[in-house]
Amino acid sequence: MAGPPGAERVTLIRHAEAGDDAPSDETRALTARGRADARRVGRALAKRGVRFAAMISSPLVRAVQTAEIVAAAVGYRGRIVCTPLLVPDADPRAVLALLRSLTDEGGAALVAHEPILSGLAAVLLHQPRHAPLRKAEALRIRLPGGPAAKGVARWRIDPSTGRRERL
Secondary structure, three states, X not given: OOOOOOOOEEEEEEOOOEOOOOOOHHHOOEOHHHHHHHXXXXXXXXXXXXXXXXXXXXXXXXXXXXXXXXXXHHOOOOOXXXXXXXXXXXOHHHHHHHHHOOOOOOOEEXXXXXXXXXXHHHHXXXXXXXXXXXXXXXXXXXXXXXXXXXXXXXXEEOOOOOOEEEO
């Protein structure tokens, strides 16, 4: 008998530090520090054997660049899908349908912004609120009953050290 539809392992990753010198918020690119933090988090994920069946990103430049750096570090060879469902002020509940459409052969990485990520974490964990993710932070949530069931926060990766902290 098949399990519930959708990804059972979701890793939320906030974009790394971006500069303020772009003509618009949508085109802000990562700083040198942001690229280093994204590499550190990507290497930490790879060191722990984390692999993804899908990588989905906000279309904003800083999120796409973070996704590309993490993808390279973990050896992800698929297409990074960009969706407006992950822009900063999007409705986190709208992401549930996206997660239900995925299979869990390696889980999914969602690379985006605040406040969408903390909102999505709250929805997945069935909590009223979740603390905002730090820039370049990764948060793993297990969804044993699928995206509609109550999830469990498993661990996070500190972007400044690359260390995993069990939750």
